Amino acid sequence: AQKITQTQPGMFVQEKEAVTLDCTYDTSDQSYGLFWYKQPSSGEMIFLIYQGSYDEQNATEGRYSLNFQKARKSANLVISASQLGDSAMYFCAMREEKIQSTGNQFYFGTGTSLTVIP
């Protein structure tokens, strides 16, 4: 089973509008972290936002917020007031916390390509 599922290969949004990028995850662990990364056309991976499994409040970082619904195992990224510079690939990722040193890697989704239209 996929650990991280991103069902939107591509999304379009009008400049200044808000957009939601979907992410669902699969884990039986109690302690885990959820992350979103942005990859612009230049190729680097840029950390955007983090949500811990025990956090009761949704994470926010500037124009980014994470809509965390634990029971539904979803961690959607909301970008408010989209800008042209937001056009990029967005990856959802999960890290499970393990006592042992194995299993500590990130699991990445397949990504969503966001295009902001002027």
Place this chain on the structure above:
Amino acid sequence: DAGVIQSPRHEVTEMGQEVTLRCKPISGHDYLFWYRQTMMRGLELLIYFNNNVPIDDSGMPEDRFSAKMPNASFSTLKIQPSEPRDSAVYFCASSPTRRANYGYTFGSGTRLTVV
């Protein structure tokens, strides 16, 4: 902090040649990860190290790939012999701990083209 440093940024090589990719993690980070990114397969974990010891190399595609971490500040990923299907962007990332609330810091990646 200079971040995770990868070299070279771009590599073009002929099929059959040996390729070595290099990575310097952030000082103090105990975990180092190597990923490969392609359009077809997305981000694939190749191998990761904890305190310089390889922990999981199940993602290494075949014997042509090998990775080493001789010390805490340096790792290499070697492909010998290289093939056109190895063309991809290879990322190195490091993390300070196994804790789930710590993310990765990625290097800028090495874009490998095998012709």
